[in-house]
Amino acid sequence: MLEIEIFDFKMENPLILASGVVDMTPELLRRAHREGAGAVVTKSIGKEPRKGYDNPTVVELPYGLINAMGLPNPGWEAFLEEFRGEEFDFPIIVSIFGGTPEEFAFLAEKLQEIADAFELNLSCPHARGYGMEIGQDPNNVYKVVKAVKDVTEKPVIAKLTPNTSDITKLGLAAEKAEADAVSAINTLKAIAIDIYAKRPILSNKVGGYSGPGVKPVALRAVYDLAKALDIPVIGIGGITTWQDAVEFLLAGASALQIGTAVYLKGFSVFREIAHGLEEYLKKEGFTSIKEIIGLALNV
Ligand code: RRO
Secondary structure: OOOEEEOOEEEOOOEEEOOOOOOOOHHHHHHHHHOOOOEEEOOOEOOOOEOOOOOOOEEEEOOEEEEOOOOOEOOHHHHHHHHOOOOOOOOEEEEEOOOOHHHHHHHHHHHHHHOOEEEEEOOOOOOOOOOHHHHHOHHHHHHHHHHHHHHOOOOEEEEOOOOOOOHHHHHHHHHHOOOOEEEEOOOEEEEOEEOOOOEEOEOOEEEEEEOHHHHHHHHHHHHHHHHHOOOOEEEEOOOOOHHHHHHHHHOOEEEEEEOHHHHHHOOHHHHHHHHHHHHHHHHHOOOOHHHHOOHHHHO
């Protein structure tokens, strides 16, 4: 009932572990799948190893988190070394980031042997010199997607930033460059201040806001993208309950990514949401999840 196909993937359900939460090792990715995720996205991988920012890198708020991890990752060579030869019986989407189209293309070429698909991180909200600048300009989105499409046959998902006045323009640029899908949204640029220390809490000062507080913003982005594009839209942003998942599907999301809820509540959210989705479909008289995708678009 929950099975979906996106590109050439067959997934047991539409729930995907979002990038950057608990996805640094093959074992953790397998665990996410065992606990109910239909597919997983890895942490964003770049050309050089990065240790990330100093602590504190995460602030917990009543309705979500602000993070400024600072793109911690082992670099493509160590990542390839760790994942090469590992077998997975579920799709692995490798997230990559770079400062130029050439860097993205380089990473895609090097990592394609271990990737079932790529997610291009065009949208890290705070990393200086990366993501943000590239991802806010439709021309750059076009160039990065095109450069990656030129070097790999693997499906390419463009992850879009919400830190823009018109996310639809970014989606249209990705589609024009033949992206196979877009995912939306990455985190919203944000800050939290310690009123006694009288300074920003995060060591990087600003970070990206995620979780239930951003859900309506993400839902609107998905709705607009699904209306404007012919390629699939993957919904991300504060999905915590099965009701949230239903809203995103009705808004036109073909699959869903879950990040902050996994961080806050553990892997059990995958089964909880999958179970709720199934009950909802049965009660509403549907036989497959595909039947509800985009129903709220045409009213
Ligand atoms: O590593 C991070 O700080 C980070 C990344 Br790459 C991203 O894409 N989004 C985010 O909120 N944090």
